[in-house]
Amino acid sequence: MQVEKVINHITNWLKEYATNANIEGFVVGVSGGIDSAVTSSLCANTGLKTLCVEMPIHQAQSQVNRAQEHIAQLKERFPNVSDISVDLTPVFEEMKSAVPAVEPSAQLDLSLANTRARLRMTTLYYFAGLHKYLVAGTGNKVEDFGVGFFTKYGDGGVDLSPIADLLKSEVYAIGKALKVPNSIQIAAPTDGLFGDSRSDEDQIGASYDELEWAMKMQDNGQKIDDFTGREQEVFRIYTRLNTVNQHKMNPIPVCKIPVNLL
Template sequence: MIKKNAFKAEEVNKQIVDWLRMYAQNAKVKGFVIGISGGVDSAVTSTLCAQTGMKVLCVEMPIHQAKSHVTRGREHIEQLKKQFSNVDSIETDLSSTFETFRKLVPIDLDHSKVNLALANTRARLRMTTLYYFAGIHNLLVAGTGNKVEDFGVGFYTKYGDGGVDLSPIADLLKSEVFLVGKYLAIPQSILNAAPTDGLFGDDRTDEDQLGASYDELEWAMLQDESKKSPADFEGRQKIVFEIYKRLNLINQHKMIPIPIYKIK
């Protein structure tokens, strides 16, 4: 096992690529399908998958998407296709599908709850689309969640971007994803962009939603693993740690197996 305090991007890259290839071969599939968002997580994941030499289908699924997200995603895909002959891409604009859904459900309710529900609907429409392509091409859906999102604060949509077949970067902290991204020379525009899920159709960032940066949440995650409590901190550190603990608690339903009642 590689120690986190001795992180080596090249070695991590090789380990993940070997694991991806072996998993896909054992599953008797042709490769991977990945949703491309224009962010660092999907850029790194798709590049790792491409290195397996197996088929990789990059799917753009805009839903009233910001132009900057689309531009970054296309820049990455074009770079990837030039590097790897096994990479293909397709765009499926889901804006009209989303609007059809929106017209069929009640929206004259609590504004904040409706907005969140519709944001999650976007993610679930994309998951459905990825599994469609996975089914017709005999591919696995590769997840793009990192460790802080998947196991720290639960910052993903249940059965949306959380609905995947395997998670190549879910044991990497966000800072480590960036280190791998730099090693892989993914576009600088992606490395420099503020992380955002793009689910609300505006310019809010992940930090805006979470109330803390990924660097801060990584720190809090490590403190929590060391069994620290809010009483151990003050000022901004105390605030960040409390944010982390609150999100970790309310999102446990995403991070633990689905509860099953056992008949007695």
């Protein structure tokens, strides 16, 4: 990948899209991870106003520290960058108390994790509407089009996706070129939605390098029986998630009414 040319291409794409839409800038949720760090850096690189929003919900201090380090560095380098922190923990807890209590379960944990992501999406759109900004998505290609590792109408609810055609390894390469803090570059990827230390790999069962490999194998027409051992296990994980999460990756089904019924 020609890193500098890709950076310039995305930067120009962002700027052209915003200009044509008569929009004044971007709002990005910054989590302390590589994807949001790269996305916010690319938005800042356009010269347009870029608002970085921290939205902790029972967040690990290490994630908060990385997000703040990145934002501070961006503000030093780009005068068009501003930031705000919105503690959504009380909002999250209030919602939990407002809905009927249910027995603890893995399904409850997942539902609450997705609720966190959707509260953040709502917050980003509040600021986008307030300032006439676009919400810039932070999903990469493996997450958005491979395994569907995002929350529908949560981190998947965005106006445009600048890094969604980049594999995770390519996001890291761009992050290095954009001088993303080393603490973010070496941190284990995590969505931070469960209030514990679990990483993306813990949740998925495979690393991003393995998922990239499986994505390429599927694109090449390979089948599960073409592999053995760990490769077969990873390919099975990838194809299962790619199948069950199609509802996230495909357009919302619309019930078409036959002409003779109208």
